[in-house]
Amino acid sequence: MRVYRPESGRLVQREEPVPEPRRGEVLVRVRATSLNYRDLLILDGDHFTNGPGSLIPVSDAAGEVAAVGEGVTRFAVGDRVINAFHANWIGGRLPAAETLRGYGNGQDGWLAGYRAVSENALVALPDRLTFEQGATLPCAAVTAWTSLNGGTPLGPADVVLTLGTGGVSLFALQLAKAHGARVIATTSSPEKAAKLTALGADTVIDYRATPEWGKAVLDATGGHGADRIVEVGGPGTFAQSIVAAGTHHADIALVGFVGTGGAPVDFMDLFRSGATVRKIWVGSRDDTEDLVRRLAVRPIEPVVDSVHPFDDAGVAFERFRSRQNLGKVVISGA
Structure with missing residues (x-):
């Protein structure tokens, strides 16, 4: 089978044997796979790792069951599946960090013809x-789901800031619009x-x-502010998110850190807001199944x-790196 592994910060395609599923495993x-910001960080050596180098990259995939190992009961050959972002987090509280062996930085990821998991x-x-x-x-959809529903469930009266x-x-x-x-x-x-706006945003601020x-968020809400904030910028945006939260105990889901150069957080702004700040680590398999059930309704x-052929995985990474994409960058299967 064809796989990609990183070498000196670039993707190199190789031929490797198709893995055999062991007991309890599915081949x-x-x-298809899709790219996330963490995939760029791992490739560039800017993301924490807890596994050997040259791991197959990419954390998100969809495919079909080609074979099952002994004792498998949840799936059969031909079933269509996606992976849970965290292989070892089924449900409940977030496990200890050392047990979360991420795809691409703790174990092989999904940019390959086959994976046994x-x-x-x-x-x-x-x-x-x-x-x-x-x-x-x-990753992205489950993160959005847990950001909106991981605390108090989202309601139709809420104002969500993205x-x-x-x-x-x-x-x-x-x-949120759904x-x-x-x-x-x-x-x-x-x-x-x-x-x-076409996707349903009620107000857009440049x-x-x-x-x-x-x-501007306060002005748009008559001084109320946002009830829920999906905070992806981190240091580049957090101070303004606190202002946007107003003073009514908003929920801020702390997702990422793609923004840089923002102003320091004013403690009194944070104190007055009464906001709850929750760290989001994507979500569990249960969260993923909850999302899938919601999408059925x-x-x-x-x-x-964009969708790129497997042989053009490097082009897909560069498209994603350019930040010119609007929506997910996808790589088709080998």
């Missing part, structure tokens, strides 16, 4: 979703603003034209920027 024929690390893929769409779910047009933010917008919530989104260009966009169409 998945990988039909525990049956407990997989979730059934709904029939209505293509493999390409399914591959967008394990930042930018990355995968998590787009899924959060779509899921709940009937009002969505305020930030972005950096009229073209992206038009796309956000953060370049309006650097004090936290106050209230479908959304994952936003796919």
Whole structure:
């Protein structure tokens, strides 16, 4: 089978044997994978690792069961599946960090023709979703889901603030609108603003034209502020998110750190907000199954920027690195 492994910061395609599923394992024929910010960080050596070098990259995949090992009961040959982002987190509280062996930085990832994994690390893929769409779910969609529902469940009276047009933010917008919530989104260009509006955003704020966009959120809500904030920027955006939270005990889901150069957080702003800040570590297999069940009731169409052939995986990474994509960058199966 064909696989990719990193060498000196670049992807190199190799031929390797198809793995044999052991007891309790399922052999998945990988039909599609999708990229996340962490995949770039790992390739560039800027993300923590706890496994050997040259691991197969990419954490998100969809495929079909090609074979099952002894004792497997959850899946059969031919079933369509996606992976849970964390192979060892089934449900409940987040396990100790050392037990979370991430795909691509603790164990081999999914940029390969086949992968053998525990049956407990997989979730059934709904029939209505293509493999390409399914591959967008394990990280970005589940992160958006747990950001919106990991605390108090999201309600139709809530105001949700999303930042930018990355995968998590787009899924959060779509899921929030499917709940009937009002969505305020930030972005950096009229073209992206038009796309956000088309996806259902009620208010779009250009953060370049309006650097004090936290106050703009307050103005747009009559001083109330956002009830839920999906905070993907980290140091570049957190201070403004606190302002946008107002003073009514908003829920801030701390997802990522793609932003840089932001102002320091004012302690009194944080204190006055009464906000609850939750660290989001994607979610468990149970969370993934909850999301899939929700999509069966209230479908959304994952936003796919582009689909690249397996032989052009390097092109897909560069498309993602450019930050010109709007939606998920997908790589088709080998």
